[in-house]
Amino acid sequence: MNQAVSPVEAGNDLMPELSLPDLTADEQTALWHQVLAHSINGLVGLTAVRQGNHPKGVIINFRYRFLNQIALNDTFRAHRNSRQPIVGRLLTDFYPTIRETTLWQIYVNVIETGQAQRLEQTYTADERDISVVQSAAPFGRDGLLLTYSETSALQHTTRRLARQTTLLNSVLNSSPNAIVVFEAVRNAHKDISDFQITLTNKQFDLLTGQASGQLNGLLLTRIYPLDDRKMGRLEQMLGTGEPIHFEEFFSAIGRWLDITLTHLNDGFVATIQDITADKQVRQQLEATVHALHRSNQNLEQFAYVASHDLQEPLRKIVSFGDVLNNHFTSEMSESASDLIRRMQISAGRMRSLVQDLLTYARLAGDTESYGLVDLNQLVATVIDDLEMTVYERKAKLTASPLPAVWGDAALLRQLFQNLLSNALKFQQKDSTGAPIPPRIVISGRVAAATELPDELALADASQAGRRFALLTVSDNGIGFNEQYLDRIFTIFQRLHGRMQYAGTGMGLAICKKVVEIHNGHITASSQEGKGATFSVYLPMM
Numbered sequence: 039m040n041q042a043v044s045p046v047e048a049g050n051d052l053m054p055e056l057s058l059p060d061l062t063a064d065e066q067t068a069l070w071h072q073v074l075a076h077s078i079n080g081l082v083g084l085t086a087v088r089q090g091n092h093p094k095g096v097i098i099n100f101r102y103r104f105l106n107q108i109a110l111n112d113t114f115r116a117h118r119n120s121r122q123p124i125v126g127r128l129l130t131d132f133y134p135t136i137r138e139t140t141l142w143q144i145y146v147n148v149i150e151t152g153q154a155q156r157l158e159q160t161y162t163a164d165e166r167d168i169s170v171v172q173s174a175a176p177f178g179r180d181g182l183l184l185t186y187s188e189t190s191a192l193q194h195t196t197r198r199l200a201r202q203t204t205l206l207n208s209v210l211n212s213s214p215n216a217i218v219v220f221e222a223v224r225n226a227h228k229d230i231s232d233f234q235i236t237l238t239n240k241q242f243d244l245l246t247g248q249a250s251g252q253l254n255g256l257l258l259t260r261i262y263p264l265d266d267r268k269m270g271r272l273e274q275m276l277g278t279g280e281p282i283h284f285e286e287f288f289s290a291i292g293r294w295l296d297i298t299l300t301h302l303n304d305g306f307v308a309t310i311q312d313i314t315a316d317k318q319v320r321q322q323l324e325a326t327v328h329a330l331h332r333s334n335q336n337l338e339q340f341a342y343v344a345s346h347d348l349q350e351p352l353r354k355i356v357s358f359g360d361v362l363n364n365h366f367t368s369e370m371s372e373s374a375s376d377l378i379r380r381m382q383i384s385a386g387r388m389r390s391l392v393q394d395l396l397t398y399a400r401l402a403g404d405t406e407s408y409g410l411v412d413l414n415q416l417v418a419t420v421i422d423d424l425e426m427t428v429y430e431r432k433a434k435l436t437a438s439p440l441p442a443v444w445g446d447a448a449l450l451r452q453l454f455q456n457l458l459s460n461a462l463k464f465q466q467k468d469s470t471g472a473p474i475p476p477r478i479v480i481s482g483r484v485a486a487a488t489e490l491p492d493e494l495a496l497a498d499a500s501q502a503g504r505r506f507a508l509l510t511v512s513d514n515g516i517g518f519n520e521q522y523l524d525r526i527f528t529i530f531q532r533l534h535g536r537m538q539y540a541g542t543g544m545g546l547a548i549c550k551k552v553v554e555i556h557n558g559h560i561t562a563s564s565q566e567g568k569g570a571t572f573s574v575y576l577p578m579m
Contacts, residue, residue, distance in 0.1 A: 077106055077108070078108075078187070079108065079185050079186060079187045080105075080106065080108040080109040080112055080170075080184075080185070080186045080187065080188075081104075081105065081106040081108070081109055081183070081184070081185055082102070082104070082105050082109045082183075082184040082186075083102070083103035083104040083105070083177075083181065083182070083183055083184075084100040084101065084102060084103055084129060084145070084181070084182040084183075084184065085100065085101045085103050085180055085181055085182070086099075086100055086146075086149050086180035086181075086182065087099040087100060087101055087128065088180070097146050097149060097150075099128045099129060099130055100128070100129040100145065100182060101126065101127070101128055101129070102124050102125050102126060102127055102128075102129065103125065103181065104125060105124060105125065110124065112188075113132060141157075141159065144157060144174060145174055145182055148174045148175065148176055148182060149176060149180055149182055152176050153176075154173060154174060154175035154176065155173075155174050156171070156172070156173045156174075157171075157172055157174070158170070158171050158172070158189070159172060166190075167190070168188060168190050169188065169189045169190045169193050170186045170187065170188050170189060170190075171186065171187060171189050172184060172185070172186035173185045173186070210237075210239035210240075211239050211240040211241075213239060213241060214241065214311075215241060215309050215310060215311050216238075216239065216241040216242035216244075216245045216309075216310035216311075216312070217237075217238070217239040217241070217242060217307065217308070217309055217310070218235055218237070218238045218239075218242045218253075218307075218308045218310070219235070219236045219237040219238075219302065219305065219306075219307050219308075220233040220234065220235060220236065220258055220305045220306055220307075220308065221233065221234055221236045221303070221304060221305035222276070222304045222305050223257065230269070230272075230273055230276075232257045232258055232259050232264075233257070233258040233272070233305060233306075234255055234256065234257050234258065235253050235254055235255065235256045235258070236254060236255075236305070237254070238250070238251070238253055238254070241310075242310065245291065245293070245310065245312065246291065247291075261290075272299070272306070275299060275301055275306060276301055276304070276305075276306070279301045280301075281298055281299060281300045281301070282297075282298070282299040283296075283297070283298045283299075284297055285297070285313065285317075292314075293312055293314045294312070294313050294314045294316075294317040295310050295311065295312060295313065296310070296311040296312075296313045297309070297310050297311075333551065333554075336547065336551070337551070348388075348392050349389070349392055352385055352388055352389050352392065355381065355385045356382065356385050356386070356389070359378055359381055359382045359385065360382075362378050363375075363378060363382075380426070384423065384426070407446045407448070408444060408445055408446055409444070409445075409446075409447065410442055410443075410444055411442060411443055411444070411445050411446075411447045411450055412442055413440035413441065413442060413443060413450070413482065413507075413509070414437070414439060414440050416447060416450060416451055416454065417437055417440065417454055417480055418437075419451065420451060420454045420455050420458055421435055421437075421458070423455065424455075424458055424459065424462065427459070427462050428462065431462055431465060431473065431475065431476055432475040432476075433462055433475055433476035433477070433478060434475065434476070434477050434478070435458070435478045435479075435480065436477075436478070436479050436480065437479075437480040437481075438479075438480070438481045438482065439482070440480070440481075440482035440507075440509065441482055441483070441484055441507045441578065443507045443556075443576045443577075443578060444577075444578070445556045445576065446555070446556075449552045449555065449556075450552065450556075452548060452549075452552060453548075453549050453552045453553065453574070454480075454511075456545035456546065456548055456549050457511045457549060457572055457574075458478065458480075458511065459545060460513075460545055460546065460572075461476060461478045461511060461513035461515060461570075462476050462478070463515075464513075464515040464516045464517075464570075465515055465516070466514055466515050466516050466567070466569070474514065476513055476514065476515060477513065477514045478511065478512070478513050479510075479511075479512045479513075480509075480510070480511055481509075481510050481512075482507060482508060482509045482510070483507075483508050484505055484506070484507060484508070484578065485505070485506045485507075485508040485575065486505060486506070487504045487505070487506065489506075489508070490506070490559060490575060491561060504577055504578075505577075505578045506558070506575040506576060506577055506578060507575070507576045507577075507578050508573065508574070508575055509573070509574040509575075509576065510571055510572065510573050510574070511571070511572045511574075512569065512570070512571040512572075513569050513570060513571075514568075514569040515569050515570060516566070516567065517564040517565050517566045517567055517568050517569050517570050518564050518566060518570060519564075519565075519566055520562075520563065520564060520565075523561070523562060526546050526562070527546050527547055527549070527550040527560070528547055549572075549574075553574055553575075553576070556576050556577070557577055558574060558575050558576040558577060559574075559575040560572065560573070560574050560575070561573050
């Protein structure tokens, strides 16, 4: 008998009884064959074999009663395609060791208790593991109906999906960006009314301070207000697939976030990057650029004044001096000739200073002109330049040893030129209105960054270990009210009229610019009528 091609193997006299009173016996048999032949599951009918064939005897085996084609094929495959008949044979003929398995006890229990059981099992056939889910149910007298289906492919797919899920979670949670998935919530008319969270990664949980999965199911409108415009953009994204990108400050967490929304199924993925630090750097950079622009404008104004208002008087002084020397030498005394000579030298030095400042304005602090500057020699040169003013005002200048600094000598000379000129110019008067001779003290020492005043404290912690040359110029002049401290360093700003005190109002502004070019700091302390002290902090090598 060729069992391999028959859709079902069974003896007609062994078919289970069917309770179908409207069908004849032949019709019931035909129906049963159709069920066996077309079932997508394996079907096996067994009859218990009891010891001594006694109804109460111990079950010692099972005999095959019927099988459908799926069960036949599986049995043949398990026994290396043996095509011998199966119906009527014992279960142990094909599975000799089955009594040693839990499966045997389950079959026996189903017969003895009349209670069906469902189980999963795995066996090896054709050098591969096969997983099946099986149902064992009693039928008739000592009958056992086994229904099973192979789940190997399903379990393989399940394991593959589990691995993919693990991989996806690993990728999501290793991302430096926060990621959250939203799914559309639709009303009865299929219109989008909201979006709800379906997945978050670890970075998003850290950003929001929530436990993993705690936000799942939360509506978007609970954490982010959606007006008609924003909802319209989201709906448009779902329709066109075009991503949305924007930056926004979230006050609830106090962070600036860079957000990209990408269409996914009936929702979207939000990829979020915390750009708070970058935003702060950008804002600082914008402020720096703005300050640089303002400084450049001031510098242009200064260059204009230097090239026109300062150079023109210098040219006249030099020209008039040349005329005196060339045409009136014989008519002048030796003292007068000496004064003209000094005037010419001073005018020449002044022209050099103006030219140096113009060069500085064009180069904007070119570090190629930097070198080690001996401030003692530099200050001595400046004092010599101011010799006539010092003599006329009967001033006394005292300078203690000063540290050397790395910088532009021409610019630093201009710094001290302006500081000392200011100290000489703003002369105090006594009760009778007579000028009080200026007393000016120039001092210097090495200072740590921690000694900088609070308003000058370094913003960069990495610079905290730097050393500074602290240079001070103190005088006994008229002083000023410290509420004008910021104003006195602003270009063209004056606290006194031109008729009272000569000058262009640029001196201290130039000082501030020179110090800033050297990455230093300048400030002052004073009281009206009690003199002033200007403190300059220049970084040392």
